[in-house]
Amino acid sequence: MKKGIIMAFLAAGLTVALLAACASTPAYRLPAKHPNIYELGDRREFCTKCHGYKKTPVDFERYNHTPLFTESHRLVAYQDQRICALCHEQSFCNDCHVTQTELKPSIKNQTENYRRMQHRGEYLSRHRIDGRLDPTSCYRCHGNPQSSQTCRPCHG
Amino acid sequence: MKLHKGFTLGVTMLAAALLLAPVTGSAASLGITSDTIVRLYERDDNGGRQRSLLPVYEFLRLDYTAPKTPGLSLHAYGWGRVNLRDDFGNADDTADGELLYAYLDYLDPKNRDYQVRLGRQYIFEGVTRESVDGVYVKTDLVPTVTASAYAGFPVNVEDVKGRGGDWIYGARVAQGIPGRYDVALAYKHTGNHGSTDEQFLGADVTLLLPASITLLGHTTWNLVTGGWGEHSYELRLPFKAFELRPFYQRYRYEDFLNRRPGGSAPFRFMSQLGEKVDIAGTEAFWYPAENMEFGARYKHYEYDKRYGAADMYTVLAAVRRKIFSEVGVEFGRVEGDIAQNRYYLGRAYVYWDIAPAFVTADVVYVNYDDGNVYSMYGKDSAFFASVGAGRKFLDKALNVKLSLDYSQDPYFDKDYRGTLAVSYAFGK
CATH class of the missing domain: 2.60.40 (Immunoglobulin-like)
Incomplete structure (x- = not known):
């Protein structure tokens, strides 16, 4: 089964290469950084305000920071972290995506309440219910041996 | 040991950068950002012991662009903490820290065709x-x-x-x-x-469909356990000032919650239950004006074995003024199969910019349907409030922020905390 999956993976990779060989779309390259305006990397902003709704070469509508963006950005982030890096330094992501920290994101940035960060307020009692209903949402950030240090004092 | 890896390394890095800055770098090629956070709170332990806690955190970031080698840059970030009063309860807790990243980045300066990072x-x-x-x-x-x-x-x-x-x-x-x-x-x-x-x-x-509809999806296969870990798919359907985002997710705990050694016990335990969960729902947004937004989310959880179904509802609204000021409210309901898995949540917040200063306030209230369980000490609500203020100095390079928090919840009768955060951006 394992070999079959790996073979399928390789075959798909070859198909991708074949598609690439056939393609003739002119190359587009993202800039390294967005111009630093209006504290852009620290704000929850809508890219389409300036960039509009044109779909190519970048579909900026996809990256609009909706009020629920904190919880639903992973699908777009997995696909090209360079888009995130246009406005955010890696340290910005490390507020949540971190190997080890003692300050939950909402405490580290207590006055930036417009960012709707995870676990805002008293979360200790609420996490019993959220964790029971959807442990996968806990696992994403607390699943590895280093980051699960926040869980181990109580849960082992 | 952590002290050496994080805090000391960070301080050394800052010292080295400051020493090198006048020689090798102009303000434009060297950026150093320092966030110092001082927290003050008092705690009563179970045994009646009172502790006064005053941890001081330093988050330090360095970004250096080599002026003579286009495309080459150095980036580093880490944190350290020392306790100026009582420790957190363990002998090794007096100081801690972590180097979060430190890498050299080379981006092809001609066409940006390739990128290499080391560190x-x-x-x-x-x-x-x-x-x-x-x-x-x-x-x-x-x-x-x-x-x-x-x-x-x-x-x-x-x-x-x-x-x-x-x-x-x-x-x-x-x-x-x-x-x-x-x-x-x-x-x-x-x-x-x-x-x-x-x-x-x-x-x-990712696939752009007609009428600006977008499909996003992500699937994982766990080669160790031989099963699908996750399927997450989402459609985005914009229509004028509205947008609908229906989604579907499926997780198999055995293949998603890895039984890796060193992880926390609940994940290892749950990965052995043979459980699967299907999550379906939608997000919806309405933007009646450029400075106004309404959002809603519904999530339905369907389990294979352990629990009955559960639902999660969220509605929120936010109004902005002149980019930086924002006022928002949120209401949520989690409706699990039994009363112990149900709660209401309400939140209101304001961030008001009166440049170069700002004021903030935040209130979160949670009401649990059943607090009469061991881990809730018989309490069925949690209240949190925070007020803050800040001001920018030195052409916005220095930012001083103060917040005072109060919490009354199942774990603390009255919990007061103060946080002073000072951010300084050298080279801004």
């Missing part, structure tokens, strides 16, 4: 969201194809036994036309003390 770094793509000590390469040299690969030591599995036999490597290959579609395959292999800890295959897709 400690975070990698977010495909099936990977890991901290790695190693090398990462990404290239767009082949038209319509983006390929990336990395290899090194995983930071996340480091433990008291050290790093012998730890390794991580992976890759992602994507083919697509930017903005139209892309399809990608990804692979990740993590070793811990000589044995395979994780081995994932993943696929992700």
Whole structure:
């Protein structure tokens, strides 16, 4: 089964290469950084305000920071972290995506309440219910041996 | 040990940078950001012992662009903490810290066709969201194809036994036309003390459909357990000032909640239950004006074995003024199968910019349907309030923020905390 999956993976990779060989779309390259305006990397902003709704070469509508963006950005982030890096330094992501920290994101940035960060307020009692209903949402950030240090004092 | 790896390293890095700055770098090529956070709170332990806590945190970031080598830059970030009064309860808690990243980055200065990173770094793509000590390469040299690969030591599995036999490597290959579609395959292999800890295959897709509808998707296959870990798919349907985002997710705990050694017990326990969960729902947004937004989300959880179904409802609204000021409210309901798994949540917040100063306030109230359980000490609500203020100085390079928090909840009768945060951006 394992070999079959790996073979399928390789075959798909070859198909991708074949598609690439056939393609003739002119190359587009993202800039390294967005111009630093209006504290852009620290704000929850809508890219389409300036960039509009044109779909190519970048579909900026996809990256609009909706009020629920904190919880639903992973699908777009997995696909090209360079888009995130246009406005955010890696340290910005490390507020949540971190190997080890003692300050939950909402405490580290207590006055930036417009960012709707995870676990805002008293979360200790609420996490019993959220964790029971959807442990996968806990696992994403607390699943590895280093980051699960926040869980181990109580849960082992 | 952590002190040496994090705090001392960070302080050394700052000192070195400051020493080198006048010689090698102008303000434009060297940026240093310092965030100092001082927290003050009092705690009563179970045994009646009173502790006064005054931890001081320093988050330090350095970004240096080599002026004579276009495309080359250095980036580093870490944190350290010392306790100025009582410790957190453990003998080794007096000081702690962590180097979060420190890497050299080289981006092809001519066409931006390839990028190489060397050092400690975070990698977010495909099936990977890991901290790695190693090398990462990404290239767009082949038209319509983006390929990336990395290899090194995983930071996340480091433990008291050290790093012998730890390794991580992976890759992602994507083919697509930017903005139209892309399809990608990804692979990740993590070793811990000589044995395979994780081995994932993943696929992700983005597809622009007619009427500006977008499909986003992500699937993982766990090669260690031989099963699908996750399927997450989402449609985005914009219509004038409205947008609907229906989604579907499916997780198999055995294949998603890895039984990796060193992880926390609940994940290892749940991964053995043979449980699966299907999550379906939608997000909806309405933007009646540029400065006004309404959002809603509904999630329905359907379990294979352990619990009955559950629902989660969220509605929120926010109004902005002149980019920076914002007022928002939120209401939520979690409705599990039994009363112990149900609660209401309400939140209101304001961030008001009166440049160069600002004031903030935040209130969160949670009401539990059944607080009469062991872990809730018979209490059925939690209240949290925070007020803050801040001011920018020195042409916005210095930012001083103060917040005072109050909490009354199942774990604390009256919890007062104060936080002073001072951010300084050198080279801004």
